[in-house]
Amino acid sequence: MILVVDVGNTRIKAAVFEGAMLLEVFVFSQIELEKNIKNILKNFKKTTDLMVSSVGDLGKQPFLAFDKEIKVHFISNKDSFPFQNKYATPQTLGIDRMVLAAGATLRYPDQNRLVIDAGTCITYDFIDQENNYLGGAISPGLRLRYEALHHYTAKLPLLSLGIPEDLIGKSTSESIHSGVVNGLVYEIDGFINQYKARYLNFIIILTGGDTDFLAKRLKNTIFANSNFLLESLNQTFQHKTKND
Numbered sequence: 001m002i003l004v005v006d007v008g009n010t011r012i013k014a015a016v017f018e019g020a021m022l023l024e025v026f027v028f029s030q031i032e033l034e035k036n037i038k039n040i041l042k043n044f045k046k047t048t049d050l051m052v053s054s055v056g057d058l059g060k061q062p063f064l065a066f067d068k069e070i071k072v073h074f075i076s077n078k079d080s081f082p083f084q085n086k087y088a089t090p091q092t093l094g095i096d097r098m099v100l101a102a103g104a105t106l107r108y109p110d111q112n113r114l115v116i117d118a119g120t121c122i123t124y125d126f127i128d129q130e131n132n133y134l135g136g137a138i139s140p141g142l143r144l145r146y147e148a149l150h151h152y153t154a155k156l157p158l159l160s161l162g163i164p165e166d167l168i169g170k171s172t173s174e175s176i177h178s179g180v181v182n183g184l185v186y187e188i189d190g191f192i193n194q195y196k197a198r199y200l201n202f203i204i205i206l207t208g209g210d211t212d213f214l215a216k217r218l219k220n221t222i223f224a225n226s227n228f229l230l231e232s233l234n235q236t237f238q239h240k241t242k243n244d
């Protein structure tokens, strides 16, 4: 059994796998990390390995506390990945994006793939059918858009996520919801359409905390899987143990 942990900029997501089978998913904040890992290991006693992918500011220390019980691995860009990295600055590429690209490469062989991760940021990653990782885009995530509007203005309130009634917002709050939600949906459909102008065929995977909210609003057909990063971490681990 393996415990995979994805430290994002908003939340920590974790999952226990038995081979390829996902047994349970856990979501928690950084301050609850040790308590949660302890609990998971108590409930899944057959766990032998802990695999961490982190883009957050959390260091290795909290994980190393479990070093005596299980093997702890920190995935980094020095590990081997099943794609050729064509990013001009591979040393600054987010490890979460590399894990997503690895998962897409292994899970959808011999085809072009676009991975969209709607988390704190929206990341776009494109891996072509020859398994070249080409890069993509980074833009502000759904929550970040609401927060940025409030933080950098004097008059805009901080709203929680809301469904826009219409394209045309008729009040301050309706305008913000239209701008944030419709704006992001248009952005994602727009990106997909621009990729379609360049590539005849590719599959699209949507993941991250806002997957379900966004998936039903997009015009394009996508695979929506909010656990794709966790599943990709598990696959990367299986791939690594096979190739080590």
Ligand SMILES: Nc1ncnc2c1ncn2[C@@H]1O[C@H](COP(=O)(O)OP(=O)(O)O)[C@@H](O)[C@H]1O
Pocket: 007, 008, 009, 010, 011, 012, 118, 119, 120, 121, 141, 142, 143, 144, 161, 208, 209, 210
């Ligand atoms: N309970 C929640 N707490 C925080 N964000 C949430 C929650 N439920 C859904 N979200 C959405 O998830 C997004 C963060 O996604 P997530 O994949 O967890 O980010 P990251 O991987 O960057 O930590 C936010 O934009 C927010 O809209």
Ligand SMILES: CC(C)(COP(=O)(O)O)[C@@H](O)C(=O)NCCC(=O)O
Pocket: 008, 009, 010, 055, 092, 093, 094, 095, 096, 097, 117, 119, 120, 121, 122, 123, 138
């Ligand atoms: C773009 C990100 C901040 C996304 O983080 P997330 O939304 O998953 O928390 C992360 O992948 C990162 O720190 N990237 C480094 C820059 C790059 O990928 O080029």
Ligand SMILES: [K+]
Pocket: 117, 118, 119, 120, 121, 122, 123, 208
């Ligand atoms: K992201």
